[in-house]
Amino acid sequence: MERYLNRLGGDVWRSVEEGPHVPILTHVQVDGAQARLGGGQVVMNRPTKDDLDKMESDDVAFYEISCGVAPDNFDIIINCKSAKEIWDVVKNLYEGSEQAQDKKLTAALNEFNKFKAHPGESLEDSFKRFNLVVTKLSNVGTVRSNH
Numbered sequence: 001m002e003r004y005l006n007r008l009g010g011d012v013w014r015s016v017e018e019g020p021h022v023p024i025l026t027h028v029q030v031d032g033a034q035a036r037l038g039g040g041q042v043v044m045n046r047p048t049k050d051d052l053d054k055m056e057s058d059d060v061a062f063y064e065i066s067c068g069v070a071p072d073n074f075d076i077i078i079n080c081k082s083a084k085e086i087w088d089v090v091k092n093l094y095e096g097s098e099q100a101q102d103k104k105l106t107a108a109l110n111e112f113n114k115f116k117a118h119p120g121e122s123l124e125d126s127f128k129r130f131n132l133v134v135t136k137l138s139n140v141g142t143v144r145s146n147h
Contacts (some may be wrong), residue, residue, distance in 0.1 A: 001068065001087075005061060011054050015061040019084040021054035023047050058083065065090070101140065108136040 005012040015021070047055070061083035069077055069090060076093065080086040095101055112133050117126040 001065070005064060008060055008064065010057040010060070012057045012061045012064070015054070015058045016065065016083045016087045020058040020082045021051065023051045023055075062086070105140045108133070108140050112137055 002013055002016075005016060011021070065083050065086045066077065069086070073090070073093065077086045077089055080089060096104070115130060115133055117123075
């Protein structure tokens with residue numbers, strides 16, 4: 001999904017990682033007396049081109065991620081207000097909590113460390129099983145190194 005959203009351009013993936021862009025608000029002082037009393041009026045600056053581009057990216061990210069959610073799971077994200085919120089919910093749904101991810105990683109590492117060819121097994125069959133183990137490791141986020 002990250003690659004897909006990055007290809008859409010702008011700050012679409014930023015919206016997923018950081019949440020929606022909020023234009024900066026500033027305090028405007030009406031007169032000296034109000035300033036001494038803690039008064040003042042809050043007005044929103046006119047959005048800059050950068051603000052507008054980021055808010056557009058927020059909308060694109062929200063739409064694209066919403067469309068990518070299976071209809072069976074749509075009720076889980078129906079109340080989400082941002083692409084980041086949807087992403088966090090869906091990520092937890094499919095990957096599980098951090099604790100569940102740690103268990104998956106441990107199981108995959110154990111399977112990798114204990115891997116042996118079965119007696120009488122062809123090299124091709126052994127290689128296929130080994131590739132499945134490596135795929136499991138990749139799916140739980142391990143990084144392969146040649147060192």
